[in-house]
Amino acid sequence: MSDSSKPRYQQLKDLIITQISSGELGPHDRVPSENELVERMSVSRMTANRALRELTDEGYVERVAGRGTFVSDFRSRSHMLEVHNIADEITQRRHRHTCDVLRNSRQHARGEIAKALDVEQGTDVFHLLLVHFENGVPIQVEDRHVLAEFAPGCAGQDFRSITPSAYLTSIAPLQEAEQVVRAQLPNAAVRRHLQMPEDEPCLVVMRRTWAHGRPVTFARLHHPGSRYELTGHYTPPGTSTSASGGVVQLEKLQR
Amino acid sequence: MSDSSKPRYQQLKDLIITQISSGELGPHDRVPSENELVERMSVSRMTANRALRELTDEGYVERVAGRGTFVSDFRSRSHMLEVHNIADEITQRRHRHTCDVLRNSRQHARGEIAKALDVEQGTDVFHLLLVHFENGVPIQVEDRHVLAEFAPGCAGQDFRSITPSAYLTSIAPLQEAEQVVRAQLPNAAVRRHLQMPEDEPCLVVMRRTWAHGRPVTFARLHHPGSRYELTGHYTPPGTSTSASGGVVQLEKLQR
DNA sequence: ATCACCAAGTTGTATATACAGGCTAGTCCA
DNA sequence: TGGACTAGCCTGTATATACAACTTGGTGAT
Incomplete structure (x- = not known):
């Protein structure tokens, strides 16, 4: 870790x-x-200052002149920024997350799924179908396909306690994700699972996630339009906090 | 600009x-x-170094030891990232952008609008209503309120040639924006403007934009669900490019 | 008991200095 | 002519020092 070449x-x-x-x-x-830090790490104050200042820019800590430097709780938000684990989002709101597993089966990828995962038709995949509840209210239908080769343990996994996204990130870190957001009327099955009225639309998120340099899972997430929204925050390149170009952060997902 | 208190x-x-x-x-x-900079601006080298280093972190410039510091061309991409100007997005796809201005009137802000702009009830605002077309197909209804004090020239502006967002950013640079994405059934007027079938939902983006440190405009953007989607790209914190926590970039808007 | 004040610790900034290492252009030698 | 070398500029890092402004806690006077 403490590489002396750094x-x-x-x-x-x-x-x-x-x-x-x-x-x-x-x-x-x-x-x-x-x-x-000057005393304990044998550095000059300017070096310690640079380290702490950059940690501030990157959101790890907050500094108050006259008081000191303190670990920011934004990091946890930043973890929550992960659009990936709805269970974390819900529990962070101090709400109760529960989950029904409707399906966990091994299948052969075909059509759209094979294309999304960039594999041959017929490749082994797991097909997961879950409904997530916030305080007992259905808030998301998660329809996910995972490369069997990547996550062979899917079959024996109890996804009621550990969500698929948490399980998958425990296998290998997320490298990259691509997502598409749409407004769509749900089909009858999804509408039933989300207990939605006839004419209410869904906010649909389709997400493809990479690990080991290739796509390993493709998820279709349906949310009831009246109970769910995406909120984001835009900061232009030049402004105070570190920035990587014009960016929209998906902060929280609720309603 | 060069405030000596800074x-x-x-x-x-x-x-x-x-x-x-x-x-x-x-x-x-x-x-x-x-x-x-040391010579011309009468600063120490460390101060010049900090300025240039932070500009590097923020993506404005790139530095090469032994050669010098050069303006980055990432800025242009970053402008394209702007989720703000649908005209640019359309022309960038080499499609034809046109626009109907249905309304451009001075009003008194009340209720939700006053609250969104953080002003007293009755404050002067402009109310703009536009329909944007891509190759003649309606793709967005832009329902926007602008603080009259901020943009007094709105009344005389021809928004067919310069979109409101382009006009507003020409007045003062965008500082910050906050947005919410929802799936919603449109009302009759919006459905008519977008020429949508009876039961089709809209992807609605509500955006509040800051300049001079306060919100100056609030826009409600309706898009037909079958012809429009948001796509984004997620890169985890640790990876190569500078990072400000997990982030989803809204890249393009199409379909 | 309360208020005013001060000392110590903290961050924020600025400067002068130093050395290492990368890049370039020009010089010098073969 | 061609190649090796070097001087000079550049960035990257590190240190020592200094002063300003802020916060906290204690001290002392009222």
Whole structure:
């Protein structure tokens, strides 16, 4: 971790990031001050300052002149930013998440699915169908296909306690995802699962996720239009917080 | 602009950003070196270094040790990323953009609008109603309110040639935007403007935009669900390009 | 008890200095 | 002519130092 080929300020950053992500330092905990880092890590104050300042820009910590540096709780939000795990979003709202598993079967990919996963027709995949509830109200139908080769353990997995997305990220880190958002009327089955009135549209998110350099799962997520919305925040390139071009962050998903 | 209350490094940044956005410095142009800034601006090299380094982090410039600092051409892409100007998106697809202006009137803000713009009930606003066409097919109904104080020239503006969003960004740069995406059935008027069948839902984007530190415009954008979708791309925090947490970029809007 | 004040610690900024390493153009030598 | 080398500029990093502004907690006077 503390690669001596890296610059000193980066080593300091890595050290603190490690402590934060390991939970050793939790939100609102105090981070060593610049002067403490000077003494304990044998660096100059400017180097400690740069490390802490960049951690601030990147949202890891917040600094208050006169008081100190504290672990930001934005990181957890940032994890929640993960559009991937609806269970986390719900529990973070202090609501109750439950889930029905309607299907968990091994199949041969064909048509649209094979194309989305970029594999031959007939390749082994798992087909998952789940309904997610927030405080007992159905909020998402998750219709997901996963490459069997990538996640052979799917068959024996109880997806009521660990959502598919959590399970998949535990196998390999997410590399990249591509998603499409649409407004669509649901078919009868989805409408029944979401307990929606006849003429209510769905907000549909289709997401394709990469790991090991190739697409490994394709999910179609239906949400009831009257109970769900996507909210985002746009920051132009130049502004204070670090930026990677004009960007819309999907922050929370609720209603 | 060069507010002397701002820190010196920020003044340097502002100076260079101004030159870039005014076109005085174009992509691949050379930016003054640290030593040139030291001499011409009477700052220490570390201050010049910080200014240029932060501009690098923010994507304005690229630096090559031994050669110099050069304006990045990522800015142009970043402008395309702008989710704001549907005319640009359409022409970028080499399609034909046209536009009907159904309304351009001065009103008193009330209810939801006053609340969204964070002003007193009765404050003067312009109410714009436009329909945008792609190759003659209606693709967006733009229902927008603008603070009259911010854009007094709205009344005389011909929004067929310059879209409201282009006009507004010409008045003052966009600072921040907040948006919500929903799936909703349109009312009769919107359905007629978009020439949609009876039971087709809309993808609705509601966007509030800040300039000079306060919200100046609120737009409700209706798109026909069968002809429009949002696509995005997700890159996890750790990967190559600078990162500000998990982020979904809204790239293009089409279908 | 309350208020005013001050000292210590913290961040924020700015400067001067130093050395390492990358890149380029020009020079010098064969 | 061609190739090796070097001087000079550039960025990247690191240190020591300094002053300003903010926050907190304690001290002392009222």
